[in-house]
Structure formats: C-alpha cells, structure tokens
Amino acid sequence: MTSFPILFEQIVNGLVLGSMYALVASGLTLIWGTMKMLNFAHGELYMLGGFGLFFGVSYFHLAPWMAVPIVLLVIFILAALLEKGLISPMLGRPDWDVGAIVVTLGIGIFVQNFAFKFWGGDFQEVPYMISGTTSFLNITLAWHRIYILSLAVIVLVAFWQLMKRTRFGLALRATAQDIEAATLMGISYRRVYMATFGISASLAALAGTALAPIFSVNPWMGSGPLIKAFIVVILGGLGSFAGAILGGFIIGISESLSVLFLGSGWKDLICFALLIAVLMIRPSGLFGGKEW
Amino acid sequence: MKQRLGIMILAVVLFMGVSVFCLPTQPAAAEAPEVIKVGIIAPLSGPAAWAGAAIKEGADLLVEEANSAGGIYIKDYKKKMKMEIIYGDSQSKPAIGVTVAEKLITKDKVHFLVGEAFHSSVTMAVMELAPKYNIPIQSWMPTSNEISDKIKSNPKKYWNFWKGDFASSAYGKTIHDTYIYLEQKGLYKPKNKTIAFVIEETDFGRSNADSAFELMQKVGWKKVAYEVVPIGHNDFYPQLTKIKSLHPDVVVSCFTALNSGTSFLKQYQETGMTSSHMAIYYPLYPELIKNAKTAADYLIWTPLLLNPAKIEYQAKFQERFKKRYGKDINNQNGAGYDGMLGVFVAFQQASSLDPKKVVDAIAKTDYRAVLGRYQYNLDRHELKDGLDYIPIPTAQILNGKNIIVWPTKMADTEYQPQPWIR
Amino acid sequence: MLKINNLQVYYGDAHALWDINLQVRRGEICTLVGANGGGKTTLLKAVCGLLPIREGSVLFDDSDLLAFKAEERVSLGLSMCPEGRKIFPGMTVEENLAIGAYTKRAWKKRQSMMKQFYDLFPRLKERRKQPGGTLSGGERQMLAIARALMSEPKMLILDEPSLGLAPNTVESVMEAVQKINGNGVTILLVEQNVNVSLQISQRGYVIESGRIVMSDRSEMLLSNPHIKQAYLGL
Numbered sequence: 002m003t004s005f006p007i008l009f010e011q012i013v014n015g016l017v018l019g020s021m022y023a024l025v026a027s028g029l030t031l032i033w034g035t036m037k038m039l040n041f042a043h044g045e046l047y048m049l050g051g052f053g054l055f056f057g058v059s060y061f062h063l064a065p066w067m068a069v070p071i072v073l074l075v076i077f078i079l080a081a082l083l084e085k086g087l088i089s090p091m092l093g094r095p096d097w098d099v100g101a102i103v104v105t106l107g108i109g110i111f112v113q114n115f116a117f118k119f120w121g122g123d124f125q126e127v128p129y130m131i132s133g134t135t136s137f138l139n140i141t142l143a144w145h146r147i148y149i150l151s152l153a154v155i156v157l158v159a160f161w162q163l164m165k166r167t168r169f170g171l172a173l174r175a176t177a178q179d180i181e182a183a184t185l186m187g188i189s190y191r192r193v194y195m196a197t198f199g200i201s202a203s204l205a206a207l208a209g210t211a212l213a214p215i216f217s218v219n220p221w222m223g224s225g226p227l228i229k230a231f232i233v234v235i236l237g238g239l240g241s242f243a244g245a246i247l248g249g250f251i252i253g254i255s256e257s258l259s260v261l262f263l264g265s266g267w268k269d270l271i272c273f274a275l276l277i278a279v280l281m282i283r284p285s286g287l288f289g290g291k292e293w
Numbered sequence: 294m295k296q297r298l299g300i301m302i303l304a305v306v307l308f309m310g311v312s313v314f315c316l317p318t319q320p321a322a323a324e325a326p327e328v329i330k331v332g333i334i335a336p337l338s339g340p341a342a343w344a345g346a347a348i349k350e351g352a353d354l355l356v357e358e359a360n361s362a363g364g365i366y367i368k369d370y371k372k373k374m375k376m377e378i379i380y381g382d383s384q385s386k387p388a389i390g391v392t393v394a395e396k397l398i399t400k401d402k403v404h405f406l407v408g409e410a411f412h413s414s415v416t417m418a419v420m421e422l423a424p425k426y427n428i429p430i431q432s433w434m435p436t437s438n439e440i441s442d443k444i445k446s447n448p449k450k451y452w453n454f455w456k457g458d459f460a461s462s463a464y465g466k467t468i469h470d471t472y473i474y475l476e477q478k479g480l481y482k483p484k485n486k487t488i489a490f491v492i493e494e495t496d497f498g499r500s501n502a503d504s505a506f507e508l509m510q511k512v513g514w515k516k517v518a519y520e521v522v523p524i525g526h527n528d529f530y531p532q533l534t535k536i537k538s539l540h541p542d543v544v545v546s547c548f549t550a551l552n553s554g555t556s557f558l559k560q561y562q563e564t565g566m567t568s569s570h571m572a573i574y575y576p577l578y579p580e581l582i583k584n585a586k587t588a589a590d591y592l593i594w595t596p597l598l599l600n601p602a603k604i605e606y607q608a609k610f611q612e613r614f615k616k617r618y619g620k621d622i623n624n625q626n627g628a629g630y631d632g633m634l635g636v637f638v639a640f641q642q643a644s645s646l647d648p649k650k651v652v653d654a655i656a657k658t659d660y661r662a663v664l665g666r667y668q669y670n671l672d673r674h675e676l677k678d679g680l681d682y683i684p685i686p687t688a689q690i691l692n693g694k695n696i697i698v699w700p701t702k703m704a705d706t707e708y709q710p711q712p713w714i715r
Numbered sequence: 716m717l718k719i720n721n722l723q724v725y726y727g728d729a730h731a732l733w734d735i736n737l738q739v740r741r742g743e744i745c746t747l748v749g750a751n752g753g754g755k756t757t758l759l760k761a762v763c764g765l766l767p768i769r770e771g772s773v774l775f776d777d778s779d780l781l782a783f784k785a786e787e788r789v790s791l792g793l794s795m796c797p798e799g800r801k802i803f804p805g806m807t808v809e810e811n812l813a814i815g816a817y818t819k820r821a822w823k824k825r826q827s828m829m830k831q832f833y834d835l836f837p838r839l840k841e842r843r844k845q846p847g848g849t850l851s852g853g854e855r856q857m858l859a860i861a862r863a864l865m866s867e868p869k870m871l872i873l874d875e876p877s878l879g880l881a882p883n884t885v886e887s888v889m890e891a892v893q894k895i896n897g898n899g900v901t902i903l904l905v906e907q908n909v910n911v912s913l914q915i916s917q918r919g920y921v922i923e924s925g926r927i928v929m930s931d932r933s934e935m936l937l938s939n940p941h942i943k944q945a946y947l948g949l
C-alpha cells in the first residue's frame with residue numbers, strides 16, 4: 002500500500018528528527034556518564050540556546066552563523082559557572098547525595114521563570130539558517146533540515162573524536178570511569194566536571210539554536226525535548242554516548258514511521274512500547290553498563 | 294536507592310506545592326464585603342501562559358474602567374462596590390485547576406468564579422465543583438460541546454455553571470458552509486471529496502474537526518487522515534509526507550498554539566502540498582502573518598473575530614487598549630474584556646451578591662461587546678453564534694492581510710484560488 | 716626524599732593512623748608491610764592526597780605536600796599505582812598509558828615513553844587496542860605500573876602489586892620493580908607478601924593497627940623472630 006518513495010521520505014524525516022534527539026540526549030548522557038547525575042535543567046539550557054539565537058539575530062542583528070558560536074560560548078561559560086557555584090558544592094555530599102539533582106531542578110525552574118518574566122511568554126520567530134527548499138530523489142526538503150542533519154552528524158563525530166583523541170577527552174573518560182584513579186593521574190575532576198557541564202550545555206544549546214527556527218522560541222520550549230532526551234538516554238543506556246546517538250535515531254525514525262502506518266496519535270505510545278521492549282530484553286538499555 | 298527516590302519525589306512535590314501555595318492570598322472576607330471578588334482561573338504559567346496573560350490584560354482593563362466609573366450599586370448593602378480580581382494559575386492542568394478553584398472559593402471567598410478562562414479540559418474538571426459550592430461559575434473561552442452536553446443532561450446540577458462561549462460545532466459549520474459555497478460558486482472543485490485533518494490534541498481540536506466532518510460526511514465527503522498532535526507541536530514533516538501521499542482535496546488544520554500554526558504553514562509549503570488548506574483558530578494571532586510570512590498567503594481560515602477597521606466597537610476598544618498597554622488587541626484580550634464585562638453586567642442587573650440573583654442575571658444576559666452580542670442559549674447555558682450574535686466568518690490572507698470572504702453578507706472580497714492546488 | 720612526621724589520619728571521627736613517622740631515601744626501595752587492615756592503604760592515600768590529613772606533615776623533596784591538591788602532587792614527581800590496579804576499564808591499553816602522561820610535561824613525550832614500556836612489558840604491546848577491562852590480573856598490574864610511570868615520577872608508590880597473582884607472575888613483577896629502581900626511580904613498596912618484598916628492598920617498616928611498630932634494614936626484619944612468626948609463618 003505504501004510506496005517506497007513515501008517510506009524513504011518518511012525515513013529521512015525521521016533522521017532529521019532523530020539527529021536532534023541525539024544531540025540533546027548526548028549532552029544528558031555525558032553528564033550522567035561523568036558526574037553520575039541527572040541534569041533536569043538540560044531542557045532550559047536548550048531553551049537558552051534558542052533565546053540566545055533569537056536575541057543575537059533580532060537585537061544585535063548578527064548573521065545566524067555568527068550568532069550561533071557566540072551563543073555556544075556564552076552558554077558554555079554560564080554553565081561552567083553554574084556547575085562551580087551551585088552543583089559542585091552539592092556533589093559527593095554523603096549526607097544528601099541527591100542534592101545536585103535537586104539543584105538542577107531548581108536551576109531549571111528558575112531559568113524558566115526568569116525567561117518568562119523578562120523575555121515574555123510569546124512565541125518568538127527565528128529565521129531559518131538557510132532558507133529555501135531543495136528536491137532530490139523525489140523528496141522536497143527545506144535546506145534548514147539538511148543543515149540540522151549535517152550539523153548533528155558533524156558535531157557528534159567531532160565530539161567522538163574529541164573523546165578518543167585529545168588529552169581533555171581522555172581525561173573526561175578517565176574521570177567518568179574511576180575518579181580516584183583519574184586524580185592519581187593528575188586530573189582535576191572538579192575542572193573536568195566544570196568543562197563537562199559546559200560542553201553538555203553547549204550541545205543542548207546548539208540543538209536549541211538549530212531547532213529554534215522550526216519550533217519557535219519560548220520559555221517552555223525545553224520541556225518536550227528534555228522528556229524525549231530522557232527516553233532516548235534510557236533506551237540507549239544511561240551514560241552511553243553511542244547509545245544516545247543510536248537511541249535518538251531509533252526514536253526519530255520510529256516516530257515518523259508510526260505516523261505513516263498508524264497515525265500521529267500512536268507516536269508516543271509506540272515510542273514507550275519500544276522503550277519497554279528494549280528494557281525487557283536489556284534492562285540497562287542498548288549500550289547500558291558499557292564504559293566509553 | 295529507595296530512600297533517594299523518596300527524597301526526589303518529595304522534592305518534586307514540594308516544588309509543585311510551593312507554586313500552588315504561593316498564589317496571592319487575601320485575608321478572609323469580613324461581614325459586609327468591601328469589594329466584589331471575582332476569581333479567575335487561567336493558565337498563567339506553562340505552555341499556554343501567553344493566553345492567560347492576554348485574557349488577564351483584557352479583564353484587568355474592564356475592571357479598571359468599571360471601578361473608575363464608580364463601581365456597581367449593590368442594593369443589599371446600599372452602596373456602590375468596586376470589583377477585584379483574584380487570579381489562580383491552572384498551569385493548563387485540570388487537577389491544579391480544581392485545587393486552585395477550591396482555594397479561591399473557600400479561602401478567598403470569591404463571589405464569582407471564572408473557571409476556566411481558556412481550557413476546555415480544565416473547565417470540565419472545575420465545573421464539577423458547581424453543585425458543591427453555591428456561587429456562580431462561568432467559563433470564558435472553552436468551546437467544547439461536552440461542557441454544554443453535560444449541562445443539558447442535568448440542568449439542576451449545573452444551574453450555577455455557564456459556558457461563556459459558543460458551541461464548538463460553530464467552526465465546523467463555517468468550514469462546511471464555506472466549502473459548499475466555494476463549490477457552488479465554482480471557485481473550488483474537489484476531485485474525490487476527501488478530507489484530512491491535522492489537529493491539536495485538545496477537546497477543542499477534536500470537537501472542531503469532528504463537527505466539521507460530521508457535516509461534510511452528510512454531503513459525501515470521506516476522511517482519509519486524522520492526525521492528532523500534542524499542544525505546541527512543531528515538526529509536521531511526518532504528517533505532511535503521509536497526507537501528501539493520500540492526495541486529499543482538503544486539509545483542515547486546527548491549533549491553539551501560534552508556533553504550531555506557523556510551523557505548519559511553513560512546512561505545508563516546504564513539502565509541496567497540493568491540497569486546499571483551511572485553518573481553524575491560529576490565524577487569529579496577529580503575529581501569524583508576521584512569522585509565517587509568505588507561507589501564510591492564500592490561507593483560508595475561521596474565525597476572523599477581530600476586524601477593528603470595520604467594527605466600531607472594536608476600534609474603540611483597540612484605542613483604549615493601546616493607550617493602556619501600548620499594543621494592538623488580540624482575540625484573548627477581547628475575550629477577557631468581554632467576559633469580565635459579562636460579570637459586571639450580571640452583578641449590575643442583579644444589584645446583589647446573592648448567587649441565585651446573579652445567576653438569574655446571567656441567564657438574561659444581553660450585551661454588545663468586542664466580539665459581538667452576548668446572549669445565552671438557555672438549555673445548554675452556552676452563547677449563541679451566527680450573524681446576529683457572534684459571527685464566525687471565513688477570512689483569507691491576501692498580500693499579508695486578512696480579508697473576509699464568507700459569508701457574502703460580510704465579505705469584502707471574493708475568494709482567490711490557492712495557487713498550490715493541483 | 717619522602718618524610719612523614721607525626722601523621723594522624725581519621726575516617727570521619729574514627730582514628731585510623733596514629734603518629735606515623737616514615738622516611739624513604741632517594742634511590743632506595745623501601746617496603747611497608749603489615750597484615751590486612753593494618754592501615755597501609757590508608758597511609759598511601761593520605762600521602763597522595765586522597766584522604767585529608769588532620770595532623771602532622773608530609774615532605775616530598777623538601778616541599779610540603781599538604782600545600783598541594785591530590786592531582787597536583789603528580790607533577791611534583793610522586794606517582795602511585797593503587798591497590799586493585801584501578802585500570803580504566805573502557806579505555807584501551809594505549810589510552811590507559813596515554814592518560815598516565817596527563818601532566819603537561821609528560822604529555823609531549825608520551826609516544827616515546829609508551830614505546831619504552833612496551834619494551835619493558837611486551838605483553839602490553841600485543842594488547843594495545845584491547846580495553847583495559849578485558850586484561851588478565853597480571854597484565855593489569857603491568858599496565859598499572861607502566862601507567863604510573865608515564866608521568867616520569869621521581870618516586871613510585873606501589874600498593875600490593877602482588878595481590879592475586881600467581882607466584883611466577885609475582886616474580887616477574889618484582890623483577891620489573893627492581894629494573895625501574897635501577898633506572899633511578901625511588902620506590903615505596905607496600906606488600907603483604909613480606910618475604911618477596913623484603914628480599915628486593917633495602918629497608919622496611921612494619922605497620923600494625925594503624926601504628927608503625929618496627930623499622931629496620933630489610934635483612935634484619937627478615938630474621939626478626941616476630942616477623943618470622945607473624946608474617947612468614949615459620
């Protein structure tokens with residue numbers, strides 16, 4: 002009944018969606034993998050990325066490709082300071098070890114309300130990074146979607162290389178695997194935590210800037226992607242980078258295919274069914290428990 | 294681990310609790326009340342906060358105007374009394390709406406409750422409090438027919454509950470009538486009489502689509518897709534790819550979130566859709582044209598409720614509103630103003646704070662306001678719609694402007710064929 | 716080279732080490748022996764900064780170690796190969812070695828250093844690309860030692876390198892230790908395998924229940940009746 006071109010087009014739609022899920026989820030899994038902590042403010046960092054681009058373009062009249070790196074840098078610094086000031090003091094406190102998680106919850110609520118109070122609850126529009134559409138193989142796609150897909154792929158590959166090849170990447174992985182041994186190597190885990198939080202926030206913010214032109218910017222834009230990211234991360238295995246990427250694409254494609262075959266209302270149901278099925282076969286997710 | 298989870302849940306509950314209890318509180322009412330207290334439950338935070346804020350602006354303006362004119366004479370106390378609004382935040386959630394409603398009634402002792410101002414779902418929950426508390430309760434913007442169906446099936450139980458908007462079948466009727474009209478005039482010709490819906494997952498979205506299809510079905514139309522997406526959804530590529538492959542004659546979209554509408558219009562063009570497209574509700578936002586730009590051109594939609602250039606009452610309201618807030622009016626501003634005017638009129642007619650008398654006054658309501666003439670349909674406790682009451686016309690966006698194309702009595706121009714239809 | 720004076724260490728409120736005095740001289744192999752729970756690991760952790768020190772002082776090459784954070788002590792030239800090896804399980808042998816050269820000075824030389832240790836432990840070279848978590852106990856111990864040496868330390872602290880190893884593996888580990896010492900690295904060796912460790916070291920300390928109870932030249936300790944009875948089972 003469904004012709005192959007439609008199926009193919011739908012898979013491409015799923016890939017675009019999935020690449021964004023992967024980007025948001027990889028930041029989340031990075032924090033878990035390194036700091037053994039869940040960051041409930043991740044969605045708000047994504048939101049700040051969107052607002053950052055909006056302000057850069059509308060108020061400072063920057064070209065989008067100029068605004069994005071500036072936004073990422075600002076968010077990196079902001080997040081690193083947040084980590085040092087608020088999260089780091091809570092980490093490793095034996096008396097209340099969910100302290101850090103609660104702090105992120107608080108940060109998230111604060112940022113959301115701050116944005117609402119000072120920037121307003123309106124939906125703000127951000128222009129496409131590249132306007133126009135293109136056709137290939139019978140598929141019509143906006144250039145911006147091609148930008149999203151390639152951006153995600155490039156960033157994730159670059160990040161992977163960073164983890165594998167650089168001194169910082171090795172230090173980060175070492176800290177994630179054994180904090181005491183990492184200290185003995187001369188690694189300051191506090192600095193790694195700061196940088197990790199900053200990178201994770203930048204990944205979220207990058208996704209925010211990429212999706213802002215499609216999703217519009219507003220103070221609550223982060224909650225949807227955060228929930229999706231949690232699903233992706235649990236599906237892929239908490240703390241697993243490869244899991245976050247694979248999980249992101251699986252969820253993205255399964256969503257677009259369930260729209261095609263079953264209808265939009267089934268999308269989330271299928272998503273959860275998939276999650277439960279995976280967890281029944283592999284309780285710790287696709288790549289759960291594996292070190293990276 | 295269990296303990297940890299416990300603490301986390303505790304923390305989450307605490308946060309939610311705090312936000313409920315941090316609402317502005319008032320000292321308990323004294324014997325002879327100083328003011329007429331009106332509680333309004335609206336989504337003041339969360340994804341629909343923009344709507345809550347806009348309704349609040351409209352309602353506040355009316356209260357300011359009414360109070361500065363001296364207030365309402367209340368016979369019971371032989372004095373003029375001013376109105377005061379106490380807001381409650383439903384956060385778009387029915388359960389929270391009910392909690393807030395109970396607080397407004399029992400703690401703040403409001404004389405009139407608006408519950409809810411925006412969401413049908415919250416209203417459905419809050420209206421169940423009507424039999425328990427003996428005060429007038431009214432909803433403002435919710436249109437879901439389920440609300441009035443409930444009232445009709447048990448008028449005694451809901452004697453004090455009134456739905457301050459028209460039936461949700463009104464938009465569906467406009468869609469049906471518009472396409473029949475276009476076909477008769479030879480302006481549009483469907484090939485297979487097939488229709489696809491992309492709607493928001495709310496009572497509002499569903500009831501609009503269902504009532505439209507019910508009417509279309511009677512004249513031989515078939516439904517080929519019925520895509521329901523969450524509030525605020527933005528990525529419609531999967532839905533559009535699917536619908537494109539089904540080649541429907543007409544696509545009807547309905548969202549209450551501006552961003553969904555903007556995304557849908559852009560992506561409709563990006564994916565190269567070839568069906569006629571009619572929208573419900575979201576083009577009401579003045580920002581839609583600004584945001585969607587040329588993707589909004591040629592769209593036909595309902596209801597164009599605001600047309601200050603043509604309607605004098607709206608022009609005057611626009612002027613006062615602009616002076617107060619420094620911006621143009623939108624539909625929610627109008628609904629907030631009109632709703633509050635209704636409350637004002639009811640108290641003025643009753644000249645009493647007695648719930649029974651106020652409810653009687655609501656039933657007799659007949660006033661003109663921003664969006665039209667307000668009169669209730671007494672068996673369903675809901676507003677009348679139509680040309681003589683609240684008209685629900687179809688507009689088309691042409692060169693970045695909204696122009697009424699149906700009904701002919703109100704139309705300013707003729708429908709221009711949508712250039713993408715093939 | 717390392718001078719520990721009147722050291723007191725606590726776990727929370729529990730007093731773990733009392734009044735520790737210990738010295739390691741430049742160029743020597745010094746052994747610290749003691750039964751399970753004697754406080755050996757505790758002492759080493761305190762020296763490396765993994766545990767806070769309540770009282771006393773630790774001097775390394777005449778600098779006060781307490782003024783440096785744990786991670787900063789590596790660049791001073793003090794490196795520890797911890798109990799249980801603590802190999803990074805998800806990193807390959809090569810990556811484990813590379814991270815051993817994390818300090819700025821060592822990072823530049825990591826390639827040549829790595830080659831040097833592949834020569835010392837050919838087994839590691841064969842398993843270059845294998846994740847650390849899949850190595851055998853002996854290979855892990857070799858990797859841990861090599862990793863600790865990647866920072867080019869002046870002094871190496873080894874916490875029970877023979878733990879869980881077969882006798883002939885123990886022997887080759889001890890040979891490697893001697894070879895490293897021969898290259899000019901001072902060594903503090905902590906062992907329960909009293910016989911082997913005292914044989915390759917010049918001096919030794921005995922710790923029992925958190926206190927140093929004896930210190931002497933290694934051969935004297937080996938012939939001490941108390942040691943013979945309590946540790947060598949003779």
Ligand SMILES: Nc1ncnc2c1ncn2[C@@H]1O[C@H](COP(=O)(O)OP(=O)(O)OP(=O)(O)O)[C@@H](O)[C@H]1O
Nearest residue numbers: 726729731749750751752753754755756757758907
């Ligand atoms: N984290 C801790 N908290 C409280 N007490 C501890 C802790 N770690 C060790 N101890 C106690 O300190 C004492 C010394 O332990 P330590 O690990 O230093 O012994 P050890 O000499 O290294 O023993 P082994 O030969 O078994 O490795 C023991 O009684 C142990 O129970």
Ligand SMILES: [Mg+2]
Nearest residue numbers: 755756757798
């Ligand atoms: Mg030990």
